Amino acid sequence: MSARAVNEATFEQEVLNNEKAVLVDFWAEWCGPCRAVSPILDQIATEHADKLDIVKINVDENPQLAMKYQITAIPAFKVFEKGEVVKTVIGAKPKPALEADLAAYIS
Amino acid sequence: MRDIIIIGSGPAGFTAAIYAARAELKPLLIASSVEIGGELMNTTEVENFPGFPEGIMGPDLMGKLQAQAERFGTEVVYDDVVSLDIDGPVKRVTLGNGETHEAAALIYATGSAYRKLGLPEEEVLSGHGLSWCATCDGFFFRQKTIAVVGGGDSAMEEATFLTRFADKVYVIHRRDSLKASKIMQQRAADNEKIEFVWNSEVAAIQGETAVTGVTLRDTVTGEERLLELDGLFVAIGNDPRTHLVHGKLDLTAEGTIWVDGRTSKTSLPGVFAAGDVIDPHYRQAITAAGSGTVAALDAEHYLAAQGNVHAAEALLENEFVSVD
Numbered sequence: 383m384s385a386r387a388v389n390e391a392t393f394e395q396e397v398l399n400n401e402k403a404v405l406v407d408f409w410a411e412w413c414g415p416c417r418a419v420s421p422i423l424d425q426i427a428t429e430h431a432d433k434l435d436i437v438k439i440n441v442d443e444n445p446q447l448a449m450k451y452q453i454t455a456i457p458a459f460k461v462f463e464k465g466e467v468v469k470t471v472i473g474a475k476p477k478p479a480l481e482a483d484l485a486a487y488i489s
Numbered sequence: 490m491r492d493i494i495i496i497g498s499g500p501a502g503f504t505a506a507i508y509a510a511r512a513e514l515k516p517l518l519i520a521s522s523v524e525i526g527g528e529l530m531n532t533t534e535v536e537n538f539p540g541f542p543e544g545i546m547g548p549d550l551m552g553k554l555q556a557q558a559e560r561f562g563t564e565v566v567y568d569d570v571v572s573l574d575i576d577g578p579v580k581r582v583t584l585g586n587g588e589t590h591e592a593a594a595l596i597y598a599t600g601s602a603y604r605k606l607g608l609p610e611e612e613v614l615s616g617h618g619l620s621w622c623a624t625c626d627g628f629f630f631r632q633k634t635i636a637v638v639g640g641g642d643s644a645m646e647e648a649t650f651l652t653r654f655a656d657k658v659y660v661i662h663r664r665d666s667l668k669a670s671k672i673m674q675q676r677a678a679d680n681e682k683i684e685f686v687w688n689s690e691v692a693a694i695q696g697e698t699a700v701t702g703v704t705l706r707d708t709v710t711g712e713e714r715l716l717e718l719d720g721l722f723v724a725i726g727n728d729p730r731t732h733l734v735h736g737k738l739d740l741t742a743e744g745t746i747w748v749d750g751r752t753s754k755t756s757l758p759g760v761f762a763a764g765d766v767i768d769p770h771y772r773q774a775i776t777a778a779g780s781g782t783v784a785a786l787d788a789e790h791y792l793a794a795q796g797n798v799h800a801a802e803a804l805l806e807n808e809f810v811s812v813d
Binding site: 410412413414415416417418419421422441442448452453454455456458472473474475476477478 | 521522523524525526530531547548567568569585615616617618620622624625626628629630699720
């Protein structure tokens with residue numbers, strides 16, 4: 383399952399008002415590490431679909447969201463619960479490292 | 490058991506794979522989980538790789554090398570090596586997913602990793618205004634004031650690239666002259682957004698939750714001063730990635746894997762090394778690719794001596810004579 387794209391119009395509904403925890407992947411086309419980590423996120427999304435939603439925000443197309451959440455490096459992953467950021471992970475990491483970072487939301 | 494495993498997915502690894510695959514050795518290439526393609530994935534335009542007169546984007550070049558390696562039968566695995574057992578005639582490579590692969594020969598081409606400044610605040614501020622990748626993060630510094638630390642080609646490239654976004658880019662360098670190539674130096678010097686800060690090193694990075702500036706120490710007088718910044722990019726060089734072979738392979742005084750003369754032969758039979766992990770000096774995509782070729786041919790020779798028919802035939806085709 384590949385993570386679906388969210389934009390400025392759908393962000394509130396898909397992320398802030400989501401019943402589940404949501405991991406938002408801030409990424410861009412031109413970011414090599416973002417592309418490298420993308421299949422790993424897809425795997426995590428599939429394996430933990432019951433606990434965690436994973437969505438992607440293209441920072442080129444959604445600069446307001448990137449600015450609002452003070453993104454200064456990508457890939458940046460922010461976990462939202464009840465509309466609040468509860469966890470930030472920055473940089474592409476191997477799957478076990480990412481799973482360890484996200485343990486509280488996927489196990 | 491396989492004939493050959495290649496660890497690394499930069500120009501050295503994929504070029505070794507192209508040769509080994511054409512020799513019908515069906516190489517397994519361990520590409521890593523998130524650093525596939527190596528250092529060129531974080532560059533933009535590559536202008537000095539022969540055969541691309543108009544230049545080529547780093548990620549596109551790596552995509553082509555991978556496609557060429559796969560065309561001849563290279564199998565690519567996207568995982569990280571966690572341990573190696575390479576003393577004996579069978580080389581064992583264990584991956585993050587727990588699988589162990591075996592081969593008669595191993596090519597080690599893991600490249601190098603960004604060098605850090607060595608400051609305690611680096612971990613906290615990393616990703617919060619402190620970056621090692623201008624092409625990834627430069628975008629977020631539109632109309633900001635930032636600095637690049639370093640004096641080599643990569644520092645010049647980053648500084649020049651960052652002027653697309655930032656209003657002002659300082660280049661902080663410990664000496665009063667650069668080691669970057671003439672063309673890269675000139676390009677930076679001609680750019681009116683770039684200002685050089687000579688004889689200065691970063692003594693501390695300022696900022697609680699995001700970078701607000703740096704404390705600079707004058708390398709001549711020892712005087713310290715504050716430079717206010719929105720972001721800091723570090724390009725002070727790379728260190729060879731040898732942690733998996735510490736205590737297994739001989740290293741040089743410079744920290745690279747020792748190889749015998751101009752060959753790729755390491756201190757263990759059947760283990761060959763290529764690319765930046767053996768090269769403290771040149772570190773170019775094309776020298777790494779050449780080095781990957783040497784490793785593949787040395788490995789073919791090693792396998793042929795053990796009776797591997799494909800390797801022996803490939804050597805005849807390449808008119809390769811061992812440099813023993």
